[in-house]
Amino acid sequence: MVVNVAEAPAAEVAPASRRPWLLSPQLEPAACVPEEGVGAYDLLRRYGVGPLQQERIPRAYFRMPAAERDEKIWTLRHRLGERLVILGHHYQRDEVIQFADFRGDSFKLSQLAAGRTEAELILFCGVHFMAESADILSAPHQQVILPNLEAGCSMADMAKADDVEAAWQALADLGVTGVVPITYMNSAAALKAFCGRNGGIVCTSSNAERVFDWAFERGEKLFFFPDEHLGRNTGVKKGIPLAKMVVWDPFRPLGGNTPEQLREATVILWKGFCSVHARFSVEQIAKARAEHPGVNVIIHPECRLEVVQAADCDGSTEYIIDTIRDAPAGTIWAVGTEINLVKRLDAELPDKQVFCLDPVICPCSTMYRVHPAYVLWAMERLAAGEVVNRIAVDPDTARDALVALDRMLSVP
Numbered sequence: 001m002v003v004n005v006a007e008a009p010a011a012e013v014a015p016a017s018r019r020p021w022l023l024s025p026q027l028e029p030a031a032c033v034p035e036e037g038v039g040a041y042d043l044l045r046r047y048g049v050g051p052l053q054q055e056r057i058p059r060a061y062f063r064m065p066a067a068e069r070d071e072k073i074w075t076l077r078h079r080l081g082e083r084l085v086i087l088g089h090h091y092q093r094d095e096v097i098q099f100a101d102f103r104g105d106s107f108k109l110s111q112l113a114a115g116r117t118e119a120e121l122i123l124f125c126g127v128h129f130m131a132e133s134a135d136i137l138s139a140p141h142q143q144v145i146l147p148n149l150e151a152g153c154s155m156a157d158m159a160k161a162d163d164v165e166a167a168w169q170a171l172a173d174l175g176v177t178g179v180v181p182i183t184y185m186n187s188a189a190a191l192k193a194f195c196g197r198n199g200g201i202v203c204t205s206s207n208a209e210r211v212f213d214w215a216f217e218r219g220e221k222l223f224f225f226p227d228e229h230l231g232r233n234t235g236v237k238k239g240i241p242l243a244k245m246v247v248w249d250p251f252r253p254l255g256g257n258t259p260e261q262l263r264e265a266t267v268i269l270w271k272g273f274c275s276v277h278a279r280f281s282v283e284q285i286a287k288a289r290a291e292h293p294g295v296n297v298i299i300h301p302e303c304r305l306e307v308v309q310a311a312d313c314d315g316s317t318e319y320i321i322d323t324i325r326d327a328p329a330g331t332i333w334a335v336g337t338e339i340n341l342v343k344r345l346d347a348e349l350p351d352k353q354v355f356c357l358d359p360v361i362c363p364c365s366t367m368y369r370v371h372p373a374y375v376l377w378a379m380e381r382l383a384a385g386e387v388v389n390r391i392a393v394d395p396d397t398a399r400d401a402l403v404a405l406d407r408m409l410s411v412p
Contacts (some may be wrong), residue, residue, distance in 0.1 A: 061373035066095070069376055073099055076379040084382065085119035087112065087134070089126040090317050091338040095372050096125050105317045106130040107185050107204050110137045113144070121382055124391075125370050127151045131391035132189040136398045136405065144391045145382070147374035153186055155302075158272035159226030161190035163250040168198070168223070171268075174259050178220035179268075182211060184227050186274075189393045189401050191225065196403030203408060205301050206316035208234040210411045223248075225270030229277070233301045233308050235267045247271050277302035280336040284357040285310045288334040297357070298323060299336030311336065321345065324354060 061069070077084070077099065087109040088100025097103055102112050106126060113122045114137040122144045124131040131146040138144060164181075171179060181200035183191045192202055199218065203211035212234055215222050224231035228247055235245050244266040248255030254262065255271075262268065280303045288295050297311040298320055308314045313323065317337065324333050329351035335342045336357045346354035381388045393401070 057374065057377040061377050062371070064373070064376075066372070069372055070098075073372065073376050073379060076376075076383050079383055080121070080379070082118050084121045084123060084379075085113065085116045086123045087125060089130065090321070090341045090344075092125050092370060093340050094344065096370055096375060097340075097344075099372075099375060100125060105204075106133065108318070110134040113138050113142070117142070121145065121387070123147065123375070123378060123382075125375065127153045127156075128391070129153055129156045129186060129188055132393050133185070133192075133405075135391050135393050136189060136192075136401050143387050145378055145387060146370075146389050146391050147378045148369045148371070149389050151369040155226055155272050155274045156187050159183075159187060159191060159270050160250070161188065161194060164191060164194060164225060164270075167248055167250065167255060167270075168194075170254060171223070171262065174254075174262060176221070176262055179223050180215040180219035180221070181223045181225075182215055182231075183225055183404070184208075184230060187226055189397050192404045193397045193400035196400035196405075196407075200404055201407040201411075202404045204316065205230060206319060207408070207411060208301070209237055211408065212238050214407070214411050221265060222267045223270075224267060226272035227274060227302055228269040228271055229273055229304055230301050231267060231269045232305050233303075233314070236305060240266050245269055274300075274302040276338050277336070278304065279358050279360075280304075280307050282306050282310045284336075284359075285334070288355075288357055292332050292334065292353075295332045295334050296327070297334045297336070299357070303336055307336065317341065324352065325349060327352060 077086070086099055086101050088097040088103040089109065090103060090105060092100070092103075102109065104112065106129070109124070109126065110130065110133040113119075113124070113134040116122070117139050120142055122134055122138060122142055124134050124144055124146055126146075128146060128149070128151060131144050135144040168179075168181070181195045181198050182203055183195050183200065185202055185204045187202075195201055200223075201211055201214060208230060212222065222231075224234075232242075232245055236242070244264070246255075246257050246261050246265045246267075247269045248257070249271040255268075257265075277300050280299060285297050285307065288297060296313075299307060299311045299314050300317065300320065301308060301314045303311075303314070315323070320335060320337060321341075324335070324345055327333070332353045333345075334355060334357050335345070339356050339358075342354060342356040346352075378388055
C-alpha cells in the first residue's frame with residue numbers, strides 16, 4: 001500500500017471554534033436541469049438507482065428548529081471526541097460543512113481519513129463513492145458512515161460495472177488490444193477494482209494529464225470512464241485529435257461506434273457527465289465578460305470542451321480554490337462549479353468578487369441529500385453505540401481497487 005498521507009496536499013482544517021460560516025439560503029435541486037433537458041433525479045431513475053436508505057429517520061429531525069438541532073450536534077461532537085472525525089466535501093451546504101473537522105475534495109478527504117488512525121468513526125459528509133474510497137484507504141479498525149445512503153453521484157451511476165465489463169469484452173472480441181482502463185475518482189469501488197484487475201489506474205481532475213502519460217507508457221489506447229468531458233478535455237491538452245476520441249454509449253451496440261472507429265481510436269470515452277458542470281455554457285461566459293469587464297473565468301474540467309476553451313483557466317476544485325484565494329485583491333471571478341463552494345468563496349474572500357456563471361442556483365442534487373438532520377440522527381446513534389449507514393467495501397473489491405489507487409499515487 002503506497003498511501004503517503006504526509007505527502008498529500010493539506011486539507012483545510014475547519015475552525016476549531018463553533019463559529020459557523022455564513023448560511024446559504026435553501027436551494028432547490030429539482031430546479032436544475034443539465035444538458036439535453038435531463039434532470040438529476042431523472043438521471044438517477046434512468047440509470048437504475050433506487051432508494052438506498054436503510055431506515056427512514058423520524059420527521060421530527062426535520063421539524064426541529066435549526067438552532068436546537070445544531071446545539072445537539074455540537075454537544076454530541078464534543079462527547080464523541082477523538083473517536084470521531086467529520087469530513088465535509090467542498091460542495092456540501094454550509095449548514096453541514098460548519099461541523100466538519102476537515103473539508104476538501106473527495107480524494108484528499110479519503111487520504112485524510114486514512115491518516116486519522118485515532119478516529120475509529122469517520123462521518124463522511126459527501127456522497128457514496130467518496131465514502132467507499134475512504135473505507136478502502138482507512139485502517140481495519142475504522143468505520144465509515146454516510147449520513148444519508150441516498151447521497152449518491154449521478155455521474156458515477158452512469159457507468160455500471162456490468163456495462164463496463166461488457167464493453168471491455170466487446171473490445172476484446174473485436175481484437176482491440178493495448179487498451180488501458182482509467183476510471184475517474186468519481187466512480188464506484190467496483191470500477192476502481194476493474195481497473196486494478198486489468199492493468200488500469202484511477203485519476204483525479206488534478207492529475208488526469210499525468211495519468212494519461214502513465215497509461216500511454218503501458219498501452220496504445222485509453223478507455224476512460226465515467227466522465228466523457230474530463231476525458232476529452234484531458235485528451236485535447238495532451239494533443240490527441242478529436243477525431244481519435246470516440247464516445248461509448250452503453251445503451252447502443254458497440255457503444256454507437258463501428259468496429260473501424262474503435263480500432264482507430266486513441267481514447268474511448270464513456271458517455272457520462274456531471275449534471276451540475278454540464279449546465280455551464282459559452283453563452284454564460286460571454287454574458288459574464290460583457291457585464292463584468294476584466295472578469296476572470298475559471299471552470300472545472302468536467303465542463304464541455306467548448307466551455308473549457310472559452311474560459312481563462314480550468315482545474316480541479318482545489319485548483320479553483322487556490323487560484324482565487326491567491327489572486328490579487330479587487331479581482332473579479334466568474335466560476336463554473338457547484339454553487340455552495342462558489343458562495344463560500346465569495347463570503348470568505350471579501351477582497352474579491354466571486355460569482356457563479358450559472359444564473360440558476362444549482363447545487364449538486366445528490367450531495368444536497370446530506371441534510372443536518374441526517375448528521376444529527378447518525379451522531380445520536382453513534383453516541384448510543386450503534387453504527388448506522390456504514391459503508392463497507394467487500395474485501396475482494398477493496399483489494400483490487402487499492403491496486404488502482406496505489407498506481408495513481410505512484411504517478412509523479
